[in-house]
Amino acid sequence: MKNIGNKAKNLIWLKENGFPIPDFLIVDPRDIIANYDEIKNCSDLSSVKWIEENIDKYLKFKGKEVAFRTSSFLEDTEKHSFAGLYETFLNITLTKNNFKKYIFLCIRGLFSEKVISYFKINNFDTSKLGCSIIIQEMFYPTFSGVAFMYEKDKDSKLVYSKGFCKKIVDGGNANSVQIDNISDDFKSINYSKELLDCLKKVYKLKGCPQDIEWGISDKYFCFLQTRNITKDIIFRDEKFEIYDCTNISESYPGITLPLTYSFINYLYSKVYISFLSIFGIRGVIRYKDVFDNMLGYIDGRVYYNIANWYNFLKILPGYKYNKEFFEAMLVPKKNIKSEKEKKFKTPFFINFFILVKLFFKLFFYKNDHQEFIKKFNHKYEQHKEKNLSKMSNKDIFNYYERLRDSFLDDWKIPIMNDFRLMVFHGLLKKISREDTLNEMMSGFAKDQYFEIIREISKLSSIVNCNNELKSIFSQKDNKKIYDGIMKGDGVDIVNFREKLHFYLNNFYYRRPGELKLESDDIGDNPEMIISLIKSYPKEIKNKKKKLKISNPFIRLIAEKTRDAIRNREIFRAKRAMVFGVAKDCFITIAHNFKSSDIIEEKKDIFFLNTEEIKSIINRNTADNYYKELIKQRKRKIDEYKFVIWPDRIKIYEYGKKRVVLDDTIEIKDNLKGLPVSQGVFRGRALVLEKFRTDVDYKDKILVTYQTDPGWSIVFPLLKGVILERGNTLSHASILSREMEIPSIVKVKNAVSMLKDGQLIELNGNNGEIKIIKE
DSSP states (O other): OOOOOHHHHHHHHHHHTTOOOOOEEEEOGGGTBTTGGGGGGOOSGGGOOBOGGGTGGGOTTTTSEEEEEEEETTSSOSSOOOTTSSOEEEEEEOOHHHHHHHHHHHHHGGGOHHHHHHHHHTTOOGGGOOEEEEEEEOOOOSEEEEEEEOSSGGGOEEEEEESOOTTTTBTOSOEEEETTBOOHHHHTSTTHHHHHHHHHHHHHHHOSOEEEEEEEOSSOEEEEEEEEOSSOOOOOTTSEEEEEOTTHHHHSOSOOOHHHHHHHHHHHHHHHHHHHHTTTOOOGGGGHHHHHTSEEEETTEEEEEHHHHHHHHHHSSOHHHHHHHHHHHHOOSSOOOGGGOOOOOOOHHHHHHHHHHHHHHHHOOHHHHHHHHHHHHHHHHHHHTOOGGGSOHHHHHHHHHHHHHHHHHHTHHHHHHHHHHHHHHHHHHHHSOGGGHHHHTOOOOOGGGGHHHHHHHHHHHHHHTOHHHHHHHTSSOHHHHHHHHHHOOSHHHHHHHHHHHHHHHHHTTOSTTTTOTTSOOGGGOTHHHHHHHHHOOSOOOOOOOOOOOOOHHHHHHHHHHHHHHHHHHHHHHHHHHHHHHHHHHHHHHHHHHHHTTSSSSGGGGGGSOHHHHHHHHTTOSOTHHHHHHHHHHHHHHHHHTTOOOOSEEEEEEETTEEEEEEOOOOOOOSSBOEEEEOOEEEEEEEEOSSOOSSSOOTTOEEEESOOOGGGGGGGGGOSEEEESSOOTTSHHHHHHHHTTOOEEEOOTTHHHHSOTTOEEEEETTTTEEEEOOO
């Protein structure tokens, strides 16, 4: 084979120069595929015509675990690395079937969207696309990483992590050290000195900067590949951005689609400017860059651009204390060090007047709250009477923008309440004992604060008191139950149907994922409510009583904290309603777009952002462009779903490339977390990666990544809650305390370490979780 690609050539070079490397072989695809020139048009594996008699010689590692890598003819050249464009398949047990499957996938990867785009950008001839495939024995490292080697040690850097390094450049767990300043942690790793010597030797022999993948096990180290660095990758500590999911992941877990992100990015930009207007702070335009970049959108995930949240706090007086209170409330994965920060300078006399207003709003807030609720309810009722289907797309979008900005202008009141909560919670944490903090913040629940739960409970009580309804609900199939209620003509069934319709019409916006416009409404899946009605307890009681506090100052701060939490829960419901209003508008527009053949289905609108929708309506662009754009974004989203992103990332930019490092503090996988609601319970784990309607929640210990307020509807059924994320002020923590459900948050890897149906014991007093042997 004349051309095997530089990736394969570099492996041969490493082997010939005596560097440790896992055994490998190189496959010529033309030697095993008769219709190789047609393979880019093959839709699946069955279309490939294999030369069976030539395959056996490539099964050297049969039965062993191997990696498949594409070595493109044009990869790793002097000017273009193609780094990250081709997929690597790890931990594949080599069988003849797997050989065919992954050879096919490697070749198909040559013609992926991102490769073709790269070719077009760099004016390459796509007819030159070709490759060999590397099959390499798996090496299982204790630590692995990438070395960027230059002539000077001060410019050279190691990026490393535990386990495999495959996803380091795309956001895997990673640490970084300069070659001229190796940390003691790295020095303590076996064979680290020998590795460093060999890395320098590779650079010396190659004579140019190198990008080297390596791994270290308990017994030895090896290189996995090396390539010439085509552009300088100089990491400078001052040129990076930090993104932290903190509590944003409670509302936007996993993938969030473009329409939702463009909507919330605008919201975050506007509401905090509105909040500053309360204190008469002028010249807000100076901070435009801060407010326009409160969030980050990285491969479909929503993060806080954490530095700008600290910058926002600096605009207000008392930054030293606000910073401490902010960190206690949001619990970022790491705290920013004060000595490295630049503060916005505000004249003393202005700070004094801001402080006076701030103090007044902290303690005298009730009238603002009541006025906000009154105005909000009036606007929302007016919206419900609006017939959007009779309006043109342009009128709907203009209406959406007016109503959105009207809601946001008033949203300074909920933000002020969040600020009150931050301050009073921070004070309470400082002046009270840690073991009583959670109890001091609970005991406020009343009917209106968890209305969505009580309305389902009322429906359940009606069913339990009526034999005809009992008979219908005795069926296992929830869809048949729903159909029976919709078709029944008995008086009791008709009355129940009206109450069910009332619930669906008034609470459709409260559902898991309620702050994602793309999430299904309850009305889209009414069988879910049927399932809950069947299982709900007969009566929901507020068991929680306020803790008696003798110290008058602590009692005052605890009461103000509870008041802020209570208001926050009300505002969370109103926030979901705002998202419901926006969704009403966009879904109506989507219906019209589909009818005009601008999009193929209504849900496609969620793959566009608000500005693109506006451009379509105003005829500023060609409509047929958007169908292809939506298809591209769908493909990207499907790719993003399988990439695991860390909770906190640091992004270094260099040229057109970026390196994404995990900046999260390592926490041991010890099944222990932050206790947020007292109590001990032993029972079966219900392990979920996302909310599901087809499982039985009754008397289970819910184990999942995080919950948003839409999960409230299942809490009355639970006996315990374990979450990987969250803090003492998360909605799940608040609800658990009010309903006396033992709960623990911040349990690293709980979803992967606990098994569904496993008997476990949850201790909400100390945060410990035990697996019970049966």
